[in-house]
Amino acid sequence: MHLKAFRCPFKLLILSLLLSAAATSVCAQSGMLRGFARDADNGEPLMGVNVTLTNVDGRLLGASSDFEGLYVISRIPAGRYFLRAAFIGYETRLDTLDIAEAEIRSYSFSLAFETRELDEVVVEAEREGAGAAAVIAGLQTVRPQDIDLIPSPDVSGDLVNYLVTLPGIVSVGDQGGQFFVRGGEPTQNLVLLDGMLVYQPFHLIGFYSSFPSNIINVTDVYAGGYGAKYGGRLSSVIDVASRSGNKRRFEGEVSVAPFVSAVRIEGPIVPNMVSLMYSGRLSVIEQGIEKLIDTPLPYAF
Incomplete structure (x- = not known):
């Protein structure tokens, strides 16, 4: 009886270790992309820039830059990605990046002002998040x-x-x-x-x-x-x-x-x-x- 009682917790311990190793292996294979978004004219950080990564299968990952212009996209599977950085009033930046397994990639960029002449635009919408x-x-x-x-x-x-x-x-x-x-x-x-x-x-x-x-x-x-x-x-x-x-x-x-x-x-x-x-x-x-x-x-x- 004492031997059987010992085997059960031992099996659970082995199973937990195997699951932890598998999870660690999956996390280790994921890469990370980080960098700063700045104004091309004066170098000031840009807050709220939307940075997205899209692979050939259409999988979408992304993040927004913070107060200091910093953005971080984590848990990126290895592969080739199409980067798109967009911010209202600035030119959109497009690039292609190859992310390796467990790679921590630094990618900073600058966005220039975009000037366009538009016709009259009328926007009507219900305010969300009010209250x-x-x-x-x-x-x-x-x-x-x-x-x-x-x-x-x-x-x-x-x-x-x-x-x-x-x-x-x-x-x-x-x-x-x-x-x-x-x-x-x-x-x-x-x-x-x-x-x-x-x-x-x-x-x-x-x-x-x-x-x-x-x-x-x-x-x-x-x-x-x-x-x-x-x-x-x-x-x-x-x-x-x-x-x-x-x-x-x-x-x-x-x-x-x-x-x-x-x-x-x-x-x-x-x-x-x-x-x-x-x-x-x-x-x-x-x-x-x-x-x-x-x-x-x-x-x-």
């Missing part, structure tokens, strides 16, 4: 294109000019620029730039901030319902992610206005890999608008 389940409570995502639509007293757009158009957000006060969200105090707002805490980012009665639109990649504004990683504040969170500098060539911008003058310089350190971007703003109220209206304006930042 409370598809909404993140209290979150508003802001992009530079949104900021540039709002009139600004400066030459370039400014994040604060867009924020004050959102419901529940008011910017009033002295030259420090007090920012109130849903009745909270200014000290209860958390402002981050690439994860770094920024103090007093708003200036001149809410007309200007430390965030011109030409350095912003995306901004998440939480008026409530934010996670534990944003702890320490009670009112709101403004999480700004700056964009990378131009990885292809050096370029710059200088603007002079009665209130604020600004300069921006960017370019590659290691071409196509590492870049830098410098942006600075300086108030020129005492040298500019104060002279024009002949009235003292003690506002400087």
